Amino acid sequence: MTRHCAVEAPIVTSPRYEALLELLRAADAVWNASRAFFARWELSPSQFNVLNVLRDQPRGLTQTELSQTLVMHRSNLTGLVDQLESRGLVRRREAPGDRRSWRVVLTAEGHRLLRAILPPYFEQIEAALAHLSLSRARRLATDLRRVRKQALNPHRPDPLSRA
Amino acid sequence: MTRHCAVEAPIVTSPRYEALLELLRAADAVWNASRAFFARWELSPSQFNVLNVLRDQPRGLTQTELSQTLVMHRSNLTGLVDQLESRGLVRRREAPGDRRSWRVVLTAEGHRLLRAILPPYFEQIEAALAHLSLSRARRLATDLRRVRKQALNPHRPDPLSRA
DNA sequence: CATGGATTGTTGAGATGTCAACAATTGGTT
DNA sequence: AACCAATTGTTGACATCTCAACAATCCATG
Numbered sequence: 310m311t312r313h314c315a316v317e318a319p320i321v322t323s324p325r326y327e328a329l330l331e332l333l334r335a336a337d338a339v340w341n342a343s344r345a346f347f348a349r350w351e352l353s354p355s356q357f358n359v360l361n362v363l364r365d366q367p368r369g370l371t372q373t374e375l376s377q378t379l380v381m382h383r384s385n386l387t388g389l390v391d392q393l394e395s396r397g398l399v400r401r402r403e404a405p406g407d408r409r410s411w412r413v414v415l416t417a418e419g420h421r422l423l424r425a426i427l428p429p430y431f432e433q434i435e436a437a438l439a440h441l442s443l444s445r446a447r448r449l450a451t452d453l454r455r456v457r458k459q460a461l462n463p464h465r466p467d468p469l470s471r472a
Numbered sequence: 473m474t475r476h477c478a479v480e481a482p483i484v485t486s487p488r489y490e491a492l493l494e495l496l497r498a499a500d501a502v503w504n505a506s507r508a509f510f511a512r513w514e515l516s517p518s519q520f521n522v523l524n525v526l527r528d529q530p531r532g533l534t535q536t537e538l539s540q541t542l543v544m545h546r547s548n549l550t551g552l553v554d555q556l557e558s559r560g561l562v563r564r565r566e567a568p569g570d571r572r573s574w575r576v577v578l579t580a581e582g583h584r585l586l587r588a589i590l591p592p593y594f595e596q597i598e599a600a601l602a603h604l605s606l607s608r609a610r611r612l613a614t615d616l617r618r619v620r621k622q623a624l625n626p627h628r629p630d631p632l633s634r635a
Numbered sequence: 636c637a638t639g640g641a642t643t644g645t646t647g648a649g650a651t652g653t654c655a656a657c658a659a660t661t662g663g664t665t
Numbered sequence: 666a667a668c669c670a671a672t673t674g675t676t677g678a679c680a681t682c683t684c685a686a687c688a689a690t691c692c693a694t695g
Contacts, residue, residue, distance in 0.1 A: 324609040325601035326594070329502065331616035336499030337543075338623040339492065355681080372644065380500075382683055387645055409643040409690045431489070437622045438488035441615060446487040452604060452612050453494035459600045460501040518651080535674065545653055550675055572660050572673040 332456065339437070346433060350426060355379070359389050360398060360415065360423050369402060369412035398422060495619065502600065509596060513589060518542070522552050523561060523578065523586050532565060532575035561585060 340354070347357050362378050363370060372390060376383035390413055393399040398419035401411040415423070438446055506517050515523075525541050526533060535553060539546035553576055556562040561582035564574040578586070601609055 323594075323598070324606045324613065325604065326597050328601060328604070328609045328613040328616065329597055331613045331620070332495070332499055332502060335616040335620040335623070336495055338620040339495060342623040353681080373642080383643080384645070384684080385682065388681090404643095407643080407691070411644080431486075434489050434492055435486070438491060438619060440618050440622065441488065441491070443487045445615065446491045449612070449615050450487065450491040450494045452608065453491065453498040455603050456601060457494070457498040457501040459603065460498070460505040516651080536672080546673080547654080547675070548652065551651090570661075570673080574674080 329456075332453075342433075342437070346430070347426075350422065352426075355381070355385070355389055356393060357426065359386075359393060359413075360419055361427075363399065363413060363415045363419070364423055367414070369414035371404060371410040371412060373410070375413060393419070492619075495616070505596075505600070509593070510589075513585065515589075518544070518548070518552055519556060520589065522549075522556060522576075523582055524590075526562065526576060526578045526582070527586055530577070532577035534567060534573040534575060536573065538576060556582070 343354050347354055352360075358379050359375060362375060370378070372386035373383050375390075376386050390399060390401065390411075394401060396418075397416055400414055400416050402414055404410045404412045441449065503517070510517055510520050521542055522538060525538060533541070535549035536546050538553075539549050553562060553564065553574075557564060559581075560579055563577055563579050565577055567573045567575045604612060
């Protein structure tokens, strides 16, 4: 996610504002680290996500199902699946009973690549948060979940009056 | 930041992995909320950041200085400043003593717009984290800062051996 | 069983970011 | 004074994501 949010200059310093800035900065750093990590296998993070989601789906998923799981627009899946298919990591199977859609499945090659990636992947994730105790990690996840839900239901104090 | 990270399917559930996923999801939600927020004034988040950074700089900043503060490539500033300048929110002044660079300054119009945006901006931020006590917000910021620093110094257990 | 509203994957335009290369300019070193 | 390396803003190629529009297909309803 090439999101650019990480302003360095603290304008007003309230603890909640600080936390929000740190949230954006931390996510940016994690995302960049993940891009560097997957680059070892010439994968983008989204390409990896597609493979990872397909791992436990022997019958495959349609592109629309993939787009819902990955929280992205379904038009992206056209290109993502194209790229993975051209590398032989994934295959489009005809969907029985629906000629509009495909069922995207991992190939043996795709499974093999995933088996190589996953151990260092989880290892790196644990290392990135190793300084947090398990209970503190749980609290972090809880707080972040609340922030996310609050952000999705934006408090609109003054919808359009003083714009 | 159009970063796509938010996988919905929990594959392995360790508290630290959960926290990391929630981090990416929360940042995505916050970023999208901010895009919707600034859209009221037809600004992108990055455009707002430029204005906000210039607020306390009566002598202006060069585009390279802006790019360092905003943590983005300096080539982006060409377009961002172009857009803001064409709306009269910002002006490129000649930099005394360096004919290569500009000093970008807020216009009166830019100051006026910023004064309209900032109150609801801080209000919305406080609302998004209102459920966190101040001490808990401080702890959240601390934890996130550590995650960011850890992510920037990636633990490389096995650099290239089993790729 | 016909027909019209949904859904599927694809395409193309647009937004936002990265990076490499470029000319103009600066400034330190001989 | 002359030169060479570094810096500045700009451009263009590329990557990634969004959205609207489209033809093909499905399906519920009359």
